[in-house]
Every structure is written in C-alpha cells, then in structure tokens.
Amino acid sequence: MNQLSYTKSASIIHRQTNRFYDRALASFHVGCGQQFFLAKIYEHNGISMYDLAKTGHFDKGTVTKAVQKLEELGYIQSCADGDDRRIRRLYTTPAAEPVIQTLRQSKQRWDRVLTESLSPEEAAELLRLMTKMAENAYHYIEKGVSESNANP
Numbered sequence: 530m531n532q533l534s535y536t537k538s539a540s541i542i543h544r545q546t547n548r549f550y551d552r553a554l555a556s557f558h559v560g561c562g563q564q565f566f567l568a569k570i571y572e573h574n575g576i577s578m579y580d581l582a583k584t585g586h587f588d589k590g591t592v593t594k595a596v597q598k599l600e601e602l603g604y605i606q607s608c609a610d611g612d613d614r615r616i617r618r619l620y621t622t623p624a625a626e627p628v629i630q631t632l633r634q635s636k637q638r639w640d641r642v643l644t645e646s647l648s649p650e651e652a653a654e655l656l657r658l659m660t661k662m663a664e665n666a667y668h669y670i671e672k673g674v675s676e677s678n679a680n681p
Contacts, residue, residue, distance in 0.1 A: 549561075549635070550564050553635040554631060554632065554635070559604070559628055563595045563598055563599055567599055568629065570621055571621045577616050577617065578617050604621060604624055
C-alpha cells in the first residue's frame with residue numbers, strides 16, 4: 530500500500546510542478562515541457578541533443594520536439610558540430626536570458642513552497658531519499674529494457 534502512496538504523491542507533485550512552471554513562464558510561451566531543456570542548454574552551451582537526452586533520461590523524440598519549439602521561439606540555436614556534422618550542438622541566444630532569470634527565480638520559489646513546513650534536515654533527507662528512489666526507478670526500467678531486448 531505504501532508504494533501506491535509514493536507514486537500518488539509523486540504524481541501530484543509532478544502535475545502541480547508542471548502547472549506552476551506553465552504559469553510562471555507563460556509570458557515567454559515556454560511551458561513545463563521546455564523549461565528543463567532550456568535550463569540545461571544554458572548551463573551547458575554547446576551540448577549535443579544526445580547528451581541533453583541523457584541528462585534527463587528523455588527519449589530522442591521528446592528532446593527533438595522541445596528543441597524545435599525553443600528554436601522557433603528564438604531562445605536557442607543549433608549548429609552542426611565542427612568535427613562531426615551529424616551532431617547538432619545547442620546554444621542559448623540572448624533572447625533566452627530573461628527566461629532563464631525567471632526560471633531561476635521560479636525554481637527557488639517552488640523549492641520554498643515544497644519544503645515550507647520542513648526543517649533543513651528534513652528537506653536534505655527528503656532530497657537524498659527522492660534521489661535514491663529516482664535512481665531505483667531508472668535502473669529498474671533500464672534493466673527491464675535491456676532484458677526485454679536480449680530476450681525477445
């Protein structure tokens with residue numbers, strides 16, 4: 530029964546987080562689906578689409594759609610790699626700067642909302658445990674994918 534509570538709570542937090550970011554970034558026409566990618570590209574200017582997908586455990590289609598939207602909005606540009614033309618390198622544009630600033634402020638505000646009634650020690654422990662749970666989920670699914678590919 531506890532597992533249902535974990536997943537239900539995680540689902541509620543995920544949905545409310547998406548709503549929060551959708552509202553916070555609405556004036557920039559960036560939604561919760563693009564904010565992660567924009568932040569990662571900003572932090573790692575020149576990142577490849579492949580590496581961007583790996584950082585958040587996203588599939589190529591999800592990354593492609595988000596990147597296309599951010600390019601259409603003028604917040605990023607993609608360029609072919611100098612050594613391997615098949616690789617697309619992603620860079621933020623100056624137009625992304627106000628979005629990034631709003632995103633940073635919003636993240637800090639949302640983190641405060643989520644941990645409002647927690648002590649600093651409880652918040653740190655929660656982060657540690659949630660990180661472990663996320664790793665468990667990722668490794669379980671990846672192991673299952675590998676096993677199902679090996680044994681058709």
